[in-house]
Amino acid sequence: xxxxxxxxxxxxxxxxxxxxxxxxxxxxxxxxxxxxxxxxxxxxxxxxxxxxxxxxxxxxxxxxxxxxxxxxxxxxxxxxxxxxxxxxxxxxxxxxxxxxxxxxxxxxxxxxxxxxxxxxxxxxxxxxxxxxxxxxxxxxxxxxxxxxxxxxxxxxxxxxxxxxx
Amino acid sequence: xxxxxxxxxxxxxxxxxxxxxxxxxxxxxxxxxxxxxxxxxxxxxxxxxxxxxxxxxxxxxxxxxxxxxxxxxxxxxxxxxxxxxxxxxxxxxxxxxxxxxxxxxxxxxxxxxxxxxxxxxxxxxxxxxxxxxxxxxxxxxxxxxxxxxxxxxxxxxxxxxxxxxxxxxxxxxxxxxxxxxxxxxxxxxxxxxxxxxxxxxxxxxxxxxxxxxxxxxxxxxxxxxxxxxxxxxxxxxxxxxxxxxxxxxxxxxxxxxxxxxxxxxxxxxxxxxxxxxxxxxxxxxxxxxxxxxxxxxxxxxxxxxxxxxxxxxxxxxxxxxxxxxxxxxxxxxxxxxxxxxxxxxxxxxxx
Numbered sequence: 242x243x244x245x246x247x248x249x250x251x252x253x254x255x256x257x258x259x260x261x262x263x264x265x266x267x268x269x270x271x272x273x274x275x276x277x278x279x280x281x282x283x284x285x286x287x288x289x290x291x292x293x294x295x296x297x298x299x300x301x302x303x304x305x306x307x308x309x310x311x312x313x314x315x316x317x318x319x320x321x322x323x324x325x326x327x328x329x330x331x332x333x334x335x336x337x338x339x340x341x342x343x344x345x346x347x348x349x350x351x352x353x354x355x356x357x358x359x360x361x362x363x364x365x366x367x368x369x370x371x372x373x374x375x376x377x378x379x380x381x382x383x384x385x386x387x388x389x390x391x392x393x394x395x396x397x398x399x400x401x402x403x404x405x406x
Numbered sequence: 407x408x409x410x411x412x413x414x415x416x417x418x419x420x421x422x423x424x425x426x427x428x429x430x431x432x433x434x435x436x437x438x439x440x441x442x443x444x445x446x447x448x449x450x451x452x453x454x455x456x457x458x459x460x461x462x463x464x465x466x467x468x469x470x471x472x473x474x475x476x477x478x479x480x481x482x483x484x485x486x487x488x489x490x491x492x493x494x495x496x497x498x499x500x501x502x503x504x505x506x507x508x509x510x511x512x513x514x515x516x517x518x519x520x521x522x523x524x525x526x527x528x529x530x531x532x533x534x535x536x537x538x539x540x541x542x543x544x545x546x547x548x549x550x551x552x553x554x555x556x557x558x559x560x561x562x563x564x565x566x567x568x569x570x571x572x573x574x575x576x577x578x579x580x581x582x583x584x585x586x587x588x589x590x591x592x593x594x595x596x597x598x599x600x601x602x603x604x605x606x607x608x609x610x611x612x613x614x615x616x617x618x619x620x621x622x623x624x625x626x627x628x629x630x631x632x633x634x635x636x637x638x639x640x641x642x643x644x645x646x647x648x649x650x651x652x653x654x655x656x657x658x659x660x661x662x663x664x665x666x667x668x669x670x671x672x673x674x675x676x677x678x679x680x681x682x683x684x685x686x687x688x689x690x691x692x693x694x695x696x697x698x699x700x701x702x703x704x705x706x707x708x709x710x711x712x713x714x715x716x717x718x719x720x721x722x723x724x725x726x727x728x729x730x731x732x733x734x735x736x737x738x739x740x741x742x743x744x745x746x747x748x749x750x751x752x753x754x755x756x757x
Contacts, residue, residue, distance in 0.1 A: 244412065262412035262453070265440070285441050289508060298482075298511040304440045305512065308412055309433060309455050356507060361486075367742045374644035375506020 246311040250274060251320025259308055266310060267291045267302035270317060278318035278347045282377075289376035292348040292355070293317050299355025301375075318347035321354060330354050330393045339389035341380035352376045353390045357397060364394055407443045411452045418459060418585050418617060425454040426587055426615030432456055434478060435512040437505075438521045446531050447522075447538060462619055465490060471625035474583075477516030477618045481571065482507070484515060494627060495736045496574040496634035496653050503638050503745035504570040506645045516618040519572060519582070519598065520610065523565035523675070524647055526550065536562045540607040551712030553649055556721070557705075558674040563606030564711035565675055567599055570745070572677040574636055574653035577669035578627035583620040586613060595621070599676035609675070630655035630667060634736050637728040638671070638745040639720060648672035650721045651745070654728035656692065663687050663696075668704060668729070673721055680704035683725070692733035694726065701725035 244259045250270070257273065267284070270276045270293070279302060282290030286304040293302045294316040321328040330353050333339070340346040352373055362368035369390050370383070378386065415421040425432055429451030433439060442448035456462070462478040465487055473493070475484060481501050484490060491498035505513065527533040527546040534543035546554055546564050554564040572595065580595040598610050612618075633656040640646035651671035657664045666687035670678040683704035690696045701722040708718045727747065 242411075262410065263407050285444060286437060286509060289506065292508055299508050300512045301437070301508045304435075304437050304509075306433070306436060306440065306455075309436070309457055311458075352508065355511075359482075359486075359507070361507075365742060371644050371743055372507050375508045 244308050246308060248307075248310065248312070249314045250276070251315070251317060257307070262306065262308045264307045265303055266293065266295070266305040266307050266315070269307040270302065270315075276317050276319050279351075280344055280347055282345070282348075287377070288345070288348075289352060290345050290348040292351040292376065294351060294355055297355075297358065299352050316351075318351055321350070328354070329396050330357070330389070333389040333393040333396070334386070337385045337389040337392060338382065339385040340378070340382050345376060345378045345380075349373070349376045349378065349386055353386075353393065356390070357394060362390075362394070364391060364398070366391060369394075408446070408449045410443075410450050412455065413452060414455045414458055416459075418462075418619065421454055421456050421459065422585055422587060422615045422617055424452070425617065427452065428614070430454055430614075432617060434514040434517040435480075437509050437513045438517065442522060442529075445529060447529055456617065468622075468625075471628060473623050473627075475515050475621045475623075477514060477620055479515050480511055481505070481513045481515070481518060482510040485510070491740070493631050494574070494578065494623060494634070495631060495740070496636045496655055496732075497571065497578070497623075499740050499744045500570040500574050500636040500638075500651075500653065502740060503636065503651075515571075515621055518569055519595070519618060519621070520612075521569060522609075524568045525554065525565040528565060537565060537602075537606045537609070540605070547712065549712075552714050552716075553647075553672070554711050554714055555674050556708040556710060556714055556717050557670070557678055558601040558676065559711045560602045560604070560606070562604060563602035563675065565602070565606070566672050567674065567676050568647045568672075569677065570636065570638060570648060570651060570671060572599075573651055573669045573671035574634070574655070575621065575623070576677040576679050577653045577655055577667040578630065579624055580627075581622040581624065582618055583622060584612065584616050585619050586616040590619075592622075595677070596679055602675050606675070629657050629665075632736055633658055633732045635728050635731040636745045637724055637731065637747060639724060639747060643743060643746055643748060650717055650724050652721070652724045652728040654725070654732040656687075656729070656732050658692060658733070661691060662689055663692050664689070666700070666729075668700065668725065670704065670721055670725070673708070673717065680725070682706065687729075692729070694730065697726045697729040697733075698722075700729065 282288035431450035485501035638651035
């Protein structure tokens with residue numbers, strides 16, 4: 242039995258016909274839309290490489306059935322920058338060497354963007370490590386990742402202050 | 407993953423009818439179920455997706471002073487609800503100590519209650535497991551079992567229930583609202599999960615088609631807000647299941663404990679309410695001696711199920727420390743590392 246769903250992916254509305262309800266959001270993004278920035282690491286919700294934002298919240302796309310998310314608004318790593326202009330979190334990861342092999346990086350960045358909008362960590366490195374614990378980096382670039390998130394958070398705080406001043 | 411039929415009911419009644427069929431399972435966020443299905447541990451013929459049902463995602467303050475939490479409220483939304491966290495701080499701390507931020511954003515209240523054990527032999531379909539396949543045996547019994555149960559286990563199953571959320575909930579007398587084929591009913595959370603006995607494959611009091619629609623905390627639960635903590639020892643600081651955890655909540659009047667609540671996690675197939683320990687804490691001063699007596703009572707019936715005798719002593723110490731922290735007062739903010747004994751704000755003595 243075929244199921245029709247519609248999703249908004251990086252701002253564009255897309256219609257899909259699913260001939261199999263087993264398709265996860267991760268596989269839909271990678272195999273149907275060829276948005277391969279979202280990575281398949283463990284495929285079991287343990288590594289965070291597949292992190293995307295669904296309706297503004299970070300989740301593991303490997304543990305989400307596409308069919309169950311009919312109508313959802315999805316943001317992936319491909320949708321965070323503006324043309325050639327990097328998202329501030331992307332720029333901060335480059336500035337602070339927040340990666341080595343890069344495989345976990347899209348998930349780390351999506352998770353950091355989600356975390357900053359949750360406003361749960363602020364500029365406390367201990368909180369950042371805690372709030373980012375769902376993203377593993379087997380190269381061990383954690384020190385750079387925390388620095389990058391701190392820097393991006395500081396930049397966001399500054400621009401918020403400017404806006405309210 | 408085995409093929410399945412996908413059903414999206416429009417009403418709770420339709421959901422119950424669809425899920426009452428043999429081989430059917432409810433799908434909420436799927437953070438545990440999809441993992442189990444990918445591993446071939448769960449093999450439902452039909453998934454009944456309840457995530458689009460109306461009215462199950464609300465946190466309602468009740469006129470009597472209680473609170474009603476819809477089954478589809480996410481773990482994160484509940485923990486970050488300021489009024490909820492203030493009224494039930496140990497519940498919020500437990501929620502934030504569980505899983506990862508991504509999983510907490512997706513995982514639901516109802517799903518948290520019904521998540522399955524993380525026993526590695528349950529997950530490994532090449533191993534014998536009485537819970538996964540009734541009567542097949544238990545490879546955990548002589549296997550790697552340092553994290554397994556020390557209370558309420560049987561020769562047939564030594565698995566633990568992994569939820570953090572359930573531990574303070576059971577301490578606070580949470581009630582589970584269930585919609586079933588014969589209409590609405592409610593049971594105490596303490597009666598939802600079953601101990602293994604001879605039928606470890608039967609994990610809960612739910613019947614086919616039963617849908618948890620809400621969890622309620624009675625008015626009295628709010629009375630512990632000033633002295634409530636959840637403490638959780640795990641093999642790594644974050645994103646790990648409890649080796650042992652404890653929820654402690656006290657009502658202190660005129661320097662004495664008027665009422666105590668205590669429950670343990672990671673020690674049994676259900677969140678473990680320690681009523682005998684609560685009894686010895688009534689009308690006594692909140693002292694370390696009293697807490698040590700309570701800890702002793704809480705673990706009186708404990709026995710190792712394998713290489714886990716250490717969990718009994720660990721549980722005693724966690725009980726003393728959780729009670730000590732609770733007596734000191736609920737901190738104004740949840741610690742940077744929720745429920746961690748290594749939290750920089752702990753300020754607790756070592757029992």
